[in-house]
Amino acid sequence: MAVTEAASSGLDATLAFALVGALGVGSQWLAWRLRLPAIVLMLLAGLIIGPGLGLLNPREQFGDMLAPMVAIAVAIILFEGGLTLNFRSLSDAAKGVRRLVIVGGPLGWAASTAALYYVAGLSIEAAAVFGGIMIVTGPTVIAPLLRQARLSKRPAALLQWEAIVNDPVGALAAVLAFEVVIVMQTATGPAEAAGALLTGIAVASVLGGAAGWGLSKAFRMAWVPEYMKVPVLFVVMLGVFAMSDSVLHESGLLAVTIMGLWIANADLPSYAEMRRFKEHATILLVSGVFILLAAGMSLDVLSTLDWRAAAFVLAVILVARPLPVLAALAFSNIPWRERLLVAFTGPRGVVLVAVAGLFGERLVSLGIADADRIAPLAFALVSATVVLHGFTLAPMARLLGLSASEAPGVLILGGSRWSVALGQALTKLELPVMVADANHAHLRAAREAGLPVFWGDILSEAAEHRLELAAYEKLICATDNDAYNTLAATDLAPEFGRENIFQLKRVKQSSTRHALPATLGGRAIGADDTFFDANARLSEGWEFRVTRVTEEFTMDDWIAKHPEAIITAEMGPNGTLRLFAEGERPKANKGARFIALMPARQERRQGGGQAG
Missing domain, CATH: 3.40.50.720 (NAD(P)-binding Rossmann-like Domain)
Known part of the structure; x- marks a missing residue:
C-alpha cells in the first residue's frame, strides 16, 4: 500500500529522502550566501515541494516511519543542545536563566493557554495541552538566529539556555496537561495519572544522569577507543531516549537533555570532537525535519487558518511571550534593554510542531474534536515567529545596543x-x-x-x-x-x-x-x-x-x-x-x-x- 501511494506522488521513498536532504542543506547554503535566515528558506522550500507542487507528501513516502524519524531527530537535536550547555558558560546570565525557566515557564504556560482559549477559540483541554508545548522557544531556530544576529554574550546566553532547557520542560508540561485530560475523559484516577507522570520524570532523570555518568567514566578511563566514542555516544543516546519514552511519552526528551548536560560538564578531553560531530548531525537533522514538517502541511489544513489564527499569533508575539518574560526578569540584575530583547524574541521550531502534532492526534482520539486545529496553529506560529525574528532580531539588537559588533x-x-x-x-x-x-x-x-x-x-x-x-x-x-x-x-x-x-x-x-x-x-x-x-x-x-x-x-x-x-x-x-x-x-x-x-x-x- 505504501509503495503504491508513494508511486502515485511521483517520488519513491529513496528519491524523497534525497530531495529532503538536498533542499535542507541547499537552503542553509543559500541562506549563508544571501545572508538570510536559513529557517525561512527551509520553510519556503518545504511548502513549495509539499502543498505547492505536490512532489513530496511525507506521510505517503515514509508511512509509519515518519513519526519515529521525526521523534529521533528531535531527540538528537535536544541532546546536541544539552552538549552545548556548560554551566561555567552561564556566568552572569545564570540568575536570568533560572528565572526564565522556573518563573517564566509556568507564567508562559498560563498566558499561552489563555491566548489559545480566548483568542484562538480552542477548548480548555486542547488549550491547556498546547499551551504547555508553547513554552518551547526552539533551539533549532535560536542557534542560527544568534549566529546571524551576532548578539552580545549575556542576551545570547539567556536565549540559548532558555530555548534548550525549556524544550523538555514544555514537552513535560504538555504531558502533565494531557494526563489531566485523560483523567477527565476516562475512568483513570488522578492518583494513577500523577503516579505515571512522576514515574516517567524520575525514570528520565535517572536514565539520563546514569548514561551521562557512565559514558563520561568510560571515556575518561579509555574503556572506549577514540574512533568509537561518537558511535557509542550516539547509540547510548538513542537507547536512553527509547527506554524513557516507553515509560512516559515525551519524557525521552528530558532524558537526552540531562545526558547531554552531564557530558558537557564532565571536562572530557574528547568533548570538542564529539560536540563538533553532533553539531554537523544537527544541521542535517534540523534541515530535514523542517522540510518534512512544512511539506506535510496539506492545503486543506492550511485553509483552516482564519482571522482567529492570525489574532492568536499576534497575541502570542505581543502579549503571551513578553509579559511572562518581563515578569520573570523583574528586579533581576539583567539590564532593561536585555529584558526587552529576550521578551520580544521567542521563535518556535521543530520541537513545537512535532510534539503539537503528536498530542493533537491523541486528543482527537480521546474525543476532543477541536484538537485537530492544534497542528495548523502550531505551524502558523512557527512560520510567523521564524520569519519575524529572522528579519528583526539583528536590527532590534542594534537598536538596543546589544550587538556584539556593528561590523565584523x-x-x-x-x-x-x-x-x-x-x-x-x-x-x-x-x-x-x-x-x-x-x-x-x-x-x-x-x-x-x-x-x-x-x-x-x-x-x-x-x-x-x-x-x-x-x-x-x-x-x-x-x-x-x-x-x-x-x-x-x-x-x-x-x-x-x-x-x-x-x-x-x-x-x-x-x-x-x-x-x-x-x-x-x-x-x-x-x-x-x-x-x-x-x-x-x-x-x-x-x-x-x-x-x-x-x-x-x-x-x-x-x-x-x-x-x-x-x-x-x-x-x-x-x-x-x-x-x-x-x-x-x-x-x-x-x-x-x-x-x-x-x-x-x-x-x-x-x-x-x-x-x-
Missing part, C-alpha cells in the same frame, strides 16, 4: 610591532580590533596605540568567558611562536570558519621535513613573511597605508605607482572585509578601501615617523 571585527594574536601597525590600519576602516597576547609586556605598544587588548591565552576558559568572539569575524595568528599560531588557528577554525583564519608563515614551512598538512594552521596573509621578516620590514621603514579606489584613481593606477606594495586587506563598499596573501588582487570596486604594506614616504623616513 578582527582578532589579532600577538602584540608585536607588525600586529599593532595592522590593527591601527584596520581601525581606520572603522573595524573593531582586539590584540591578544599571553605576555603582558608584549601588549604595551598596543595599549599605547589605543587598541583594545586581551591579556591571556586565547584558548583558555577565561578567554571564552570574557571575550565576545561573536564580535570578531576574522582571526590573525601572528605571535612569535609558530607552533602556537598553528594550534590556535586549528583549534578556533570551527568557531570562525577556516576561510577566516590567517597566520604568518612558519619559519620552516618551506622545508619538506617540517611541512604540515593543509588541515592544520591558517591561510597565509600579506607578504610571504615569517614573524621575524614581517617585523623587520617595519623596522626598515615599511608601513601599512589605507587607500580608497575612485574612478579617477583606480587600483591599476595605484599599483603602477607603487609596484613594491603588498596588498593585505580590502574593505568593499558593502562593508565586507577580505584579507589577502601575497600576489592576490582585490576586486577594486569603486568606493572600496584597501590596506597595503609598503615603504614609508620619504618625508616620514627623514622625520623618523612610523605610519599606522
Whole structure:
C-alpha cells in the first residue's frame, strides 16, 4: 500500500529522502550566501515541494516511519543542545536563566493557554495541552538566529539556555496537561495519572544522569577507543531516549537533555570532537525535519487558518511571550534593554510542531474534536515567529545596543610591532580590533596605540568567558611562536570558519621535513613573511597605508605607482572585509578601501615617523 501511494506522488521513498536532504542543506547554503535566515528558506522550500507542487507528501513516502524519524531527530537535536550547555558558560546570565525557566515557564504556560482559549477559540483541554508545548522557544531556530544576529554574550546566553532547557520542560508540561485530560475523559484516577507522570520524570532523570555518568567514566578511563566514542555516544543516546519514552511519552526528551548536560560538564578531553560531530548531525537533522514538517502541511489544513489564527499569533508575539518574560526578569540584575530583547524574541521550531502534532492526534482520539486545529496553529506560529525574528532580531539588537559588533571585527594574536601597525590600519576602516597576547609586556605598544587588548591565552576558559568572539569575524595568528599560531588557528577554525583564519608563515614551512598538512594552521596573509621578516620590514621603514579606489584613481593606477606594495586587506563598499596573501588582487570596486604594506614616504623616513 505504501509503495503504491508513494508511486502515485511521483517520488519513491529513496528519491524523497534525497530531495529532503538536498533542499535542507541547499537552503542553509543559500541562506549563508544571501545572508538570510536559513529557517525561512527551509520553510519556503518545504511548502513549495509539499502543498505547492505536490512532489513530496511525507506521510505517503515514509508511512509509519515518519513519526519515529521525526521523534529521533528531535531527540538528537535536544541532546546536541544539552552538549552545548556548560554551566561555567552561564556566568552572569545564570540568575536570568533560572528565572526564565522556573518563573517564566509556568507564567508562559498560563498566558499561552489563555491566548489559545480566548483568542484562538480552542477548548480548555486542547488549550491547556498546547499551551504547555508553547513554552518551547526552539533551539533549532535560536542557534542560527544568534549566529546571524551576532548578539552580545549575556542576551545570547539567556536565549540559548532558555530555548534548550525549556524544550523538555514544555514537552513535560504538555504531558502533565494531557494526563489531566485523560483523567477527565476516562475512568483513570488522578492518583494513577500523577503516579505515571512522576514515574516517567524520575525514570528520565535517572536514565539520563546514569548514561551521562557512565559514558563520561568510560571515556575518561579509555574503556572506549577514540574512533568509537561518537558511535557509542550516539547509540547510548538513542537507547536512553527509547527506554524513557516507553515509560512516559515525551519524557525521552528530558532524558537526552540531562545526558547531554552531564557530558558537557564532565571536562572530557574528547568533548570538542564529539560536540563538533553532533553539531554537523544537527544541521542535517534540523534541515530535514523542517522540510518534512512544512511539506506535510496539506492545503486543506492550511485553509483552516482564519482571522482567529492570525489574532492568536499576534497575541502570542505581543502579549503571551513578553509579559511572562518581563515578569520573570523583574528586579533581576539583567539590564532593561536585555529584558526587552529576550521578551520580544521567542521563535518556535521543530520541537513545537512535532510534539503539537503528536498530542493533537491523541486528543482527537480521546474525543476532543477541536484538537485537530492544534497542528495548523502550531505551524502558523512557527512560520510567523521564524520569519519575524529572522528579519528583526539583528536590527532590534542594534537598536538596543546589544550587538556584539556593528561590523565584523578582527582578532589579532600577538602584540608585536607588525600586529599593532595592522590593527591601527584596520581601525581606520572603522573595524573593531582586539590584540591578544599571553605576555603582558608584549601588549604595551598596543595599549599605547589605543587598541583594545586581551591579556591571556586565547584558548583558555577565561578567554571564552570574557571575550565576545561573536564580535570578531576574522582571526590573525601572528605571535612569535609558530607552533602556537598553528594550534590556535586549528583549534578556533570551527568557531570562525577556516576561510577566516590567517597566520604568518612558519619559519620552516618551506622545508619538506617540517611541512604540515593543509588541515592544520591558517591561510597565509600579506607578504610571504615569517614573524621575524614581517617585523623587520617595519623596522626598515615599511608601513601599512589605507587607500580608497575612485574612478579617477583606480587600483591599476595605484599599483603602477607603487609596484613594491603588498596588498593585505580590502574593505568593499558593502562593508565586507577580505584579507589577502601575497600576489592576490582585490576586486577594486569603486568606493572600496584597501590596506597595503609598503615603504614609508620619504618625508616620514627623514622625520623618523612610523605610519599606522
